[in-house]
Amino acid sequence: MSNTALMPIPGQIDPVPVARDITPRADGRVDLLGLPKNRISELFAEAGLDARQAKLRAKQVFHWLYHRGVTEFEAMTDIAKTMRPWLAERFVIGRPEIIEAQHSTDGTRKWLLRTADGHDFEMVFIPDADRGTLCVSSQVGCTLNCRFCHTGTMRLVRNLTPGEIVGQVMLARDALGEWPKGRMDVPEEETVAEYTADGRLLTNIVMMGMGEPLYNFDNVRDALQLVMDGDGLGLSRRRITLSTSGVVPMMARAGEEIGVNLAVSLHAVSKEVRDEIVPINRKYGIEELLEACAAYPGASNARRITFEYVMLKDKNDSDEDARELVRLIKHFKLPAKVNLIPFNPWPGAPYECSTPERIRRFSEIVFEAGISAPVRTPRGRDIDAACGQLKTAAEKKSRAELDRLAEEKQAALG
Numbered sequence: 001m002s003n004t005a006l007m008p009i010p011g012q013i014d015p016v017p018v019a020r021d022i023t024p025r026a027d028g029r030v031d032l033l034g035l036p037k038n039r040i041s042e043l044f045a046e047a048g049l050d051a052r053q054a055k056l057r058a059k060q061v062f063h064w065l066y067h068r069g070v071t072e073f074e075a076m077t078d079i080a081k082t083m084r085p086w087l088a089e090r091f092v093i094g095r096p097e098i099i100e101a102q103h104s105t106d107g108t109r110k111w112l113l114r115t116a117d118g119h120d121f122e123m124v125f126i127p128d129a130d131r132g133t134l135c136v137s138s139q140v141g142c143t144l145n146c147r148f149c150h151t152g153t154m155r156l157v158r159n160l161t162p163g164e165i166v167g168q169v170m171l172a173r174d175a176l177g178e179w180p181k182g183r184m185d186v187p188e189e190e191t192v193a194e195y196t197a198d199g200r201l202l203t204n205i206v207m208m209g210m211g212e213p214l215y216n217f218d219n220v221r222d223a224l225q226l227v228m229d230g231d232g233l234g235l236s237r238r239r240i241t242l243s244t245s246g247v248v249p250m251m252a253r254a255g256e257e258i259g260v261n262l263a264v265s266l267h268a269v270s271k272e273v274r275d276e277i278v279p280i281n282r283k284y285g286i287e288e289l290l291e292a293c294a295a296y297p298g299a300s301n302a303r304r305i306t307f308e309y310v311m312l313k314d315k316n317d318s319d320e321d322a323r324e325l326v327r328l329i330k331h332f333k334l335p336a337k338v339n340l341i342p343f344n345p346w347p348g349a350p351y352e353c354s355t356p357e358r359i360r361r362f363s364e365i366v367f368e369a370g371i372s373a374p375v376r377t378p379r380g381r382d383i384d385a386a387c388g389q390l391k392t393a394a395e396k397k398s399r400a401e402l403d404r405l406a407e408e409k410q411a412a413l414g
């Protein structure tokens with residue numbers, strides 16, 4: 001951490017310094033993962049290629065990197081044989097390190113990952129009948145201290161870089177075996193179908209892992225641009241959802257510069273309760289937040305804003321709360337759906353989950369007002385994988401034990 005640049009990011013009360021970028025690699029090589037094509041081209045030029053060559057090679061490498069998931073230059077068959085070692089001496093294509101990989105009985109998978117400078121974070125894959133959703137982290141820890149969230153109890157260590165964010169998607173594709181198999185230098189071996197989301201396991205991405213994505217705006221934007229780039233991972237922005245606790249000043253930019261679906265962690269309908277459970281509310285209140293939602297570029301009935309609402313017993317789950325939620329949504333004329341999330345308890349949590357009957361009643365009231373309000377089914381409970389609660393029992397394990405597990409899992413993943 002010592003030689004990384006520090007930048008202040010706004011915390012809910014106190015701004016904290018976090019590392020701006022990855023620590024340079026000890027071997028001096030540059031990791032290309034997470035860099036846009038024009039930056040790769042610049043680096044190739046700085047390393048000595050002429051401008052035309054640099055541009056061409058960058059295009060080829062970019063394609064191998066994001067369409068093929070290739071991590072070795074030697075495998076890039078349309079690049080001259082002599083060129084490949086030249087690249088390998090100067091560059092690498094990295095991945096976050098896998099420390100632990102868990103598989104739930106319901107198909108949910110969770111990975112504990114580590115950055116090159118030794119910070120742990122998590123991602124979760126949730127398969128459903130018609131889709132597969134990857135829950136991606138944006139920070140190690142979180143500066144906001146939502147009282148029901150385990151991540152909120154962690155100290156923020158740092159923002160994840162674009163490479164570490166897009167690296168999660170790459171790792172998931174590695175693990176799911178979802179890279180096209182044909183040979184790129186033999187066009188007839190390419191099957192178009194392999195480049196579409198159809199038939200793939202990983203179809204959707206939610207920025208709902210550790211961290212507040214709008215407090216790491218630039219890196220999240222740059223990473224998601226690589227995910228959406230037709231020459232990159234090529235996922236439609238309609239299949240990506242960014243969840244925010246309500247960083248109001250960044251919401252318009254998120255709509256304009258990223259343009260993905262928006263989810264807002266509302267969780268309460270009165271100032272008193274929201275101040276307590278989502279403390280950023282003291283800075284940006286409910287009205288201000290809902291006005292920003294109403295102005296969110298791209299929101300429409302076809303692309304509704306999701307309001308996340310965690311069900312906390314005797315805290316925010318009364319009939320009056322449900323009715324007030326409806327009133328607010330109607331008052332601000334929001335194209336909205338509500339996601340009711342049963343609270344996922346963790347040791348020492350100051351709340352309990354509402355009863356199933358209470359959750360059902362709450363859902364009915366919202367639904368009867370014409371607003372969709374499904375109750376999210378907890379997934380991967382046996383591996384503690386609830387999205388948004390990506391804090392890990394693994395921390396209780398010793399480092400040595402984790403390192404041993406990492407080796408085993410890496411081997412098992414091939």
Ligand code: SAH
Binds near residue numbers: 243244264342386
């Ligand atoms: N920081 C962003 C995104 C990550 S949290 C945000 O707050 O929106 C993703 C979602 O999981 C949020 O709605 C969050 O409030 C919810 N969540 C966090 N801890 C939870 C828990 N213990 N049980 C249920 N949902 C939780």
Ligand code: SF4
Binds near residue numbers: 146152209245
């Ligand atoms: Fe941070 Fe979101 Fe957890 Fe709040 S709910 S502490 S914003 S990760």
